[in-house]
Amino acid sequence: MTTKLEVDRHKLYDTDYLRWIETTVEKLRVCDYSNIDWENLIAEIEDMGRSERRSLESNLVVIILHLLKWQFQPDRRSGSWKGSIIERRRRIRQTLKDSPSLKSYLEEVLVECYADAVEQASAETGLSVETFPQSCIYSAVEVLDSEFWPEFLPDETIEE
Structure with a gap:
């Protein structure tokens, strides 16, 4: 079952990529791991390689x-x-x-x-x-x- 938070994280990735990056970086800095869009973050890191x-x-x-x-x-x-x-x-x-x-x-x-x-x-x-x-x-x-x-x-x- 997909939660509203997961939908919001994916929506941000799809609608404002730069804002998604900034938000993800900030969440990583403050160790807010439970609110990170892990699926897209992992895909982005793989794509970097x-x-x-x-x-x-x-x-x-x-x-x-x-x-x-x-x-x-x-x-x-x-x-x-x-x-x-x-x-x-x-x-x-x-x-x-x-x-x-x-x-x-x-x-x-x-x-x-x-x-x-x-x-x-x-x-x-x-x-x-x-x-x-x-x-x-x-x-x-x-x-x-x-x-x-x-x-x-x-x-x-x-x-x-």
Whole structure:
């Protein structure tokens, strides 16, 4: 059976999110645990973790995308590609500083992010997907290394 208090807590979450956050924080501060909207609080905390992982993935895809473009279209290198790589590396380093446990997640999703970046690089450059190596050609260390800028090697063979 749902009580009026439970309905009011859920209603506030649905009608005024900021007020719900402020109210929840205040209740936590004064240890008023019996009046906390636990269901939505737990869902929000879980979503925060998913959001951090999605942000990491998004930044990783953009870095790899621009590294691929940098490497496979050397005649079109631009300051915007370089700036984007630098900015996304900074974002990921800050994220890993704040949440070191995401480092292992970065290693886990590198291959998936590489595949996404290849697909996007092909779309943006007009180059065939087959132009790019099928397997990830960058390590996590290289992707985040501010000194790493891949060079195009015209006679290098693409591994399948």
